[in-house]
Amino acid sequence: MGQLLKLLVQRIALGLLLLLMVSVLIFAGTNILPGDVAQSILGQSATPEALANLRAELGLNEPALSRYFSWLGAALTGDLGTALTSGLDIATEISKRLGNTLFLAFWAAIVAVPLAIFLGLLAVRYRDRWPDKLISAVTLASISIPEFLIGYLLMFVVGVKLGWLPSTAISYRPDADLLTRLQAIALPISVLTLVVLAHMMRMTRAAILNVMQSAYIETAELKGLTLFNIILRHAFPNAVAPIVNVVMLNLAYLVVGVVVIEVVFVYPGMGQYLVDHVSKRDLPVVQACGLIFAAVYIGLNMIADIVSILSNPRLRHPK
Structure with a gap:
């Protein structure tokens, strides 16, 4: 128990340290961008005095290090500042938008994760036969096409030509009933599912096939168990750790990588x-x-590491 607790604390501490390093990169990257923030707000006709006053008001004259610690300290307390262009509170605006993004990612995950695991199990069950080859071909084709191109194709075919679903999600309203909201985001969910499905399916297939080489699987076969029971009751539970890792990575993509789809x-x-x-x-x-x-x-990613440690005893004793 002590070793397990130590590993969990190390993973959490590493995640927090990584987030701190990323915050430094975000702050530095946005501040070294070319151009002048004050100039972009006031426009080209702004006077030098107005630009100087706005820079002082925004704190742009202060050293970068002090501005970083002020920004980080405020962010840790939930104060994300005020939007320069609209004057609105960023935390309030993000809370509305984040809920919409999580709603989209949640329903995409509800469709993609069970479907990917089912297709992975099906591909193993019919390994090197036509169902396995068909599933692999379709998923590889979907992951090879950029998501924006898939989105535009679905918009044109399903939304414009056939008229089955709304071609855009501009009509989405958080206060609408669930069926109306799902109808508005059906096409974005379809694109996100196609994008993340291939990676999860192939990882599920590879993890189960790796376990199928084990000696206890051969014992189960000698006992007369069917291939389906061997896969479902023996191989799949022991392949959970890598599957959880790839599922968490794709869930992270669903939340972070929805920028293009949105x-x-x-x-x-x-x-x-x-x-x-x-x-x-x-x-x-x-x-x-x-x-x-x-x-x-x-x-x-940190949750994926923790689940892997809890589900795989070998990771608790790396030596």
Whole structure:
């Protein structure tokens, strides 16, 4: 128990340290961008006096190190600052957008994760036969095509030509009933599912096939168990650790990587909010969104490490 607790504390501490390092990169990266924030806010016709006053008001004249610690300290207390272009509180705006992004990612995961595991099990059951080859071909084709291209193709075929679903998610309203919201995001969910399905399916297939080479699987075969029972009751439980890792990585992508999908489908989420303010050079918003995306990604990876440690006793004794 002591060794397990030590490993868990190490993983959590490593995750927090990594998040701190990422915060440094986010702050430094946004501050070394070319151009002048004050100039972009006031426009080209601004006087030097107005620019100097705005820089002083925004704290741009202070040393970068003091500005970083002020920003980090405020972020730790939940104060993400105020948007330069709109004057609105960033934390309030992000709380609305983050809920929309999580709603989209949640339903995409609800569809993608069980489907990927089922297809992985099916591919193992019919290994090197036509179902396995068909599943591999379709999933590899989906992961090879950029998600924005898949999105535009579905918009044109399903939304415009056939008229089965809304071509964009601009009509999405958080206060609508569940069926209406799901109908509005059906196409974005389909694209996200196709994008993450291949990686999870192939990892499930590879992990189970690796376990199938074990001696206890041969014993189960000699006892007369069917291949389906061997896979489901013996191979799959022992292949959970790598499957959980890849599922968590793809869940992190669903939350962080929805930026392109939200822009393509005009979905009012974090990605759309970030892109809108990148074009306006609104650094506080970009920094806040970057920090939240990094926290989600690192947090889900940390959970994957913890689940792997708990499910695989060999990881508790690396020697």
